[in-house]
Amino acid sequence: MTETESWxxxxxxxxxxxxARSDAPxxxxxxxxxxxxxxxxxxLHAKVLRSPEASARLRRIDVSKARALPGVACVLTAADxxxxxxxxxxxxxxxKKKLATDQQVLVKERVRYHGEPLALVAAETxxxxxxxxxxxxxxxxxxxxxxxxxxxxxxxxPIVTAPDNVVGQHKVRKGDIAKGFAEADEIIENTxxxxxxxxxxxxxxxxxxxxxxxxxxxxxxxTQVIEHFRPIAEAVGVPHNKVRILGALVxxxxxxxxxxxxxxxxxxxxxxxxRPVRLAYTREDSMFGHGKRHPFVxxxxxxxxxxxxxxxxxxxxxxxxxxxxxxxxxVLLYATVAAPGPYRVDNVHVDAVAAATNNMFTxxxxxxxxxxxxxxxxxxxxEAAKALGxxxxxxxxxxxxxxxxxxxxxxxxxxxxxxxxxxxxxxxALGERTPDAGPVKVGRGVATYQQSYGRITWLHDTSEAWVGxxxxxxxxxxxxxxxxxxxxxxxxxxxxxxxxxxxxDDVTIYNSDSAVTPLAGTTTxxxxxxxxxxxxRLAAEAIRGRFLARAAREFGVEPGEVDLAESKxxxxxxPDTSMAFKDLVAxxxxxxxxxxxxxMFRAPFxxxxxxETGQGRVHPDYAYGAHAVEVAVDTETGEVxxxxxxGAHDVGQAINPxxxxxxxxGGAAMGQGYALSEELCYEEGRLTTPSFSEYLIPTAxxxxxxxxxxxxxxxxxxxxxxxxxxxxxxTPVAPAIANAVADAIGVRVFDLPIxxxxxVMALRRAEAAE
Amino acid sequence: xxETETTTLxxxxxxxxxxxxxxxxxxETLREHGYFEVKSGCEKxxxxxxxxxxxxxxxxxxxxxxxxxxxxxITTVAGLKxxxxxxxxxxxxxxxxxxxxxxxxxxxxxxxxxxxxxTPEPSDEDIRLAxxxxxxxxxxxxxxxxxxxxxxxxxxxxxxxx
Ligand code: FES
Ligand code: FES
Numbered sequence: 001m002t003e004t005e006s007w008x009x010x011x012x013x014x015x016x017x018x019x020a021r022s023d024a025p026x027x028x029x030x031x032x033x034x035x036x037x038x039x040x041x042x043x044l045h046a047k048v049l050r051s052p053e054a055s056a057r058l059r060r061i062d063v064s065k066a067r068a069l070p071g072v073a074c075v076l077t078a079a080d081x082x083x084x085x086x087x088x089x090x091x092x093x094x095x096k097k098k099l100a101t102d103q104q105v106l107v108k109e110r111v112r113y114h115g116e117p118l119a120l121v122a123a124e125t126x127x128x129x130x131x132x133x134x135x136x137x138x139x140x141x142x143x144x145x146x147x148x149x150x151x152x153x154x155x156x157x158p159i160v161t162a163p164d165n166v167v168g169q170h171k172v173r174k175g176d177i178a179k180g181f182a183e184a185d186e187i188i189e190n191t192x193x194x195x196x197x198x199x200x201x202x203x204x205x206x207x208x209x210x211x212x213x214x215x216x217x218x219x220x221x222x223t224q225v226i227e228h229f230r231p232i233a234e235a236v237g238v239p240h241n242k243v244r245i246l247g248a249l250v251x252x253x254x255x256x257x258x259x260x261x262x263x264x265x266x267x268x269x270x271x272x273x274x275r276p277v278r279l280a281y282t283r284e285d286s287m288f289g290h291g292k293r294h295p296f297v298x299x300x301x302x303x304x305x306x307x308x309x310x311x312x313x314x315x316x317x318x319x320x321x322x323x324x325x326x327x328x329x330x331v332l333l334y335a336t337v338a339a340p341g342p343y344r345v346d347n348v349h350v351d352a353v354a355a356a357t358n359n360m361f362t363x364x365x366x367x368x369x370x371x372x373x374x375x376x377x378x379x380x381x382x383e384a385a386k387a388l389g390x391x392x393x394x395x396x397x398x399x400x401x402x403x404x405x406x407x408x409x410x411x412x413x414x415x416x417x418x419x420x421x422x423x424x425x426x427x428x429a430l431g432e433r434t435p436d437a438g439p440v441k442v443g444r445g446v447a448t449y450q451q452s453y454g455r456i457t458w459l460h461d462t463s464e465a466w467v468g469x470x471x472x473x474x475x476x477x478x479x480x481x482x483x484x485x486x487x488x489x490x491x492x493x494x495x496x497x498x499x500x501x502x503x504x505d506d507v508t509i510y511n512s513d514s515a516v517t518p519l520a521g522t523t524t525x526x527x528x529x530x531x532x533x534x535x536x537r538l539a540a541e542a543i544r545g546r547f548l549a550r551a552a553r554e555f556g557v558e559p560g561e562v563d564l565a566e567s568k569x570x571x572x573x574x575p576d577t578s579m580a581f582k583d584l585v586a587x588x589x590x591x592x593x594x595x596x597x598x599x600m601f602r603a604p605f606x607x608x609x610x611x612e613t614g615q616g617r618v619h620p621d622y623a624y625g626a627h628a629v630e631v632a633v634d635t636e637t638g639e640v641x642x643x644x645x646x647g648a649h650d651v652g653q654a655i656n657p658x659x660x661x662x663x664x665x666g667g668a669a670m671g672q673g674y675a676l677s678e679e680l681c682y683e684e685g686r687l688t689t690p691s692f693s694e695y696l697i698p699t700a701x702x703x704x705x706x707x708x709x710x711x712x713x714x715x716x717x718x719x720x721x722x723x724x725x726x727x728x729x730x731t732p733v734a735p736a737i738a739n740a741v742a743d744a745i746g747v748r749v750f751d752l753p754i755x756x757x758x759x760v761m762a763l764r765r766a767e768a769a770e
Numbered sequence: 771x772x773e774t775e776t777t778t779l780x781x782x783x784x785x786x787x788x789x790x791x792x793x794x795x796x797x798e799t800l801r802e803h804g805y806f807e808v809k810s811g812c813e814k815x816x817x818x819x820x821x822x823x824x825x826x827x828x829x830x831x832x833x834x835x836x837x838x839x840x841x842x843x844i845t846t847v848a849g850l851k852x853x854x855x856x857x858x859x860x861x862x863x864x865x866x867x868x869x870x871x872x873x874x875x876x877x878x879x880x881x882x883x884x885x886x887x888x889t890p891e892p893s894d895e896d897i898r899l900a901x902x903x904x905x906x907x908x909x910x911x912x913x914x915x916x917x918x919x920x921x922x923x924x925x926x927x928x929x930x931x932x
Pocket of ligand 1 (some may be wrong): 809817830832
């Protein structure tokens, strides 16, 4: 029996209900403490001094004036640090050797990007720390830099990452590409460009560190990943068990708090001063302080038969990795796997490369490469539909992958593929078409996608959780999981409540403390619910089994005849025969029945894919869905208004439908910004848009009322057949908007963001061509 | 070190004498005195995370100097609570799932309260305009609009009942 069948008949009571999230009341009342809200007696305040140049040699740095300033406790430069580097590879993995992706903690000699840290200051007040940073005297000798990944790969280019600036490369070779194109009646080829973008979480990076009486460096920090205690320990030169990461509820992450941010600086300053140190990034620091979304250049060549069948796809991807490697090789891999889209293609050829430049480094961002790939494959489908004279949705339908089909990597899809169902529902929800009004033209677009959930299978991902029932019947869940705003913690509570037959209010959850909560792995890669949800499910099921057995004895029946719900144990056939959950628990406690369980959940483990062909397994499973939009474009000003925007996704099983809808709506807004307004601009590596007055994310004035449609195939690998929604919610949005704009004005803008200027220029070019 | 000045403020219904340097912002003052529910997202007036009410009207506390507020009444999101009960705006934000990471929530609720003080029956357009200075990266605002409409309805009912 497959998981699909087993979940289909499960009767759920707590899971699947739109309960108010357990974290919501505290946040509404202003009682929730974020990492930046913690202080300690005798605490120092820190500041990071950053390089104003993108490519330079540090000739001299003199901190004597800063050190002499009254109130300054400590100033550190590279000369004061142990000769260690910070690993920037994926944290928490056990399945493979780490990549050589180290980064200097502070600039020793070579500055590689604008904003790279030169020195750290800790002082009695924030004002003094800032003044001290200004008093640091340094001399930078500008060096030739390289700011474009294509230039970076040319012979003679300045070397940012030895030996040749190439930091990641992936290939797919499947079928016979020449034969595929020979069979094509129509070949469509286009090049797409995407931009650097910023996560723009509202809470800038922040943390507080202190060294305790056991020489443990404690760091309370806004992070997606408490497992960073390992690279932090290695960077400062202590054993792993001497660094403790305490999370807090996080004020947004989206991948931007997936890498280490303030932690190592805090650890070093706390060690050096022996006092608690707080470091809070300003918004500008935050713009310099974490990796951005990779700009991609994607060339897509797709062959079609006249009846709309894809015969071959050839994709080349070039990504700007910026000055350090971080997660670039993995982002590139996701893009490689997603490159052909959610379509059946027998003949595929993908060449993807990421190159180092002196731009800001790039790393994880919701959608993780698959989002960029979607921008290209979905525009291709619309362009092909136009050339072939086939309806855009019909063309997609003729090519969609189905359950059991093989992915581009040769691995079969085990879960449901409901691309078509989602696409139909999203499109229907657009309702009646808004009419054009003079120069304002209305257009519609749809996009579908394939987004993995769960980590790369050769990282050998695991998650641990502990569930226990107190003597009075109240429930405790302990899990290292970080909650970055999507309701990760509350969902775990709902799962435990479901299986133990209690209410969400009866469950208390302790999370994100590397010293006391079992390590759950990271809140990244749409893995939180899949991995930790399963760990909590398994732990709660184990306890449930013991409780049912004890209750069955009491009732004189078989365990299968007993159920737990509404804080009672009762006979399934005769619900009047029951006992209170708390009485059952007290009974179990008095007899020493084990009321807690620690579980490790393991994702599928594999070896790596074949590097020459890209064949093998890359992810545990994939999510499918669609986004549809209607836009109005003013053809005189180029202004775009999003009128309607609907996401329809098969999430497998929604644990909390309100939380799922929240992800879909938030993804719709973020994708809208990606499509239309957001761009970090770098001039010769220098960031010229370091604030929210230049970097424009959607406001309440810019958005329609988003609609979300939840489909539940109960076919996923998560608890109760859940898949995931964090990243899928975003991925199809920007391409759907790009397709709608093209539909409205009859020409396509190939580069994101689709600004009014680009629209006006595209229209003028089209006019001139006529 | 700079001299400090004393300013008398009423914060969440309590009168407090605040000694602060003349260039201290209200955001700094409030957080220094433990009102951590007032958030800092940019300190430039771009995000609205720091919004509080001054005599019932929302302002960005990061752009307001404490010394200019002698005798004024400040309300933070924690000051909206009615004893143990959540204020209707807070309750509606919880009920409608309008809170994700929650970092923008204190500012959004104060901006909404400021609107409802003036406009008890707001249109969607009124709400958009009133919240346009408050960035939220998580929710896409849809559930926030729903919550503000619902709270407005509840507050109107309370008004007509009293
Ligand atoms: S912190 Fe005041 S507007 Fe952003
Ligand atoms: S809920 Fe996260 S910024 Fe609004």
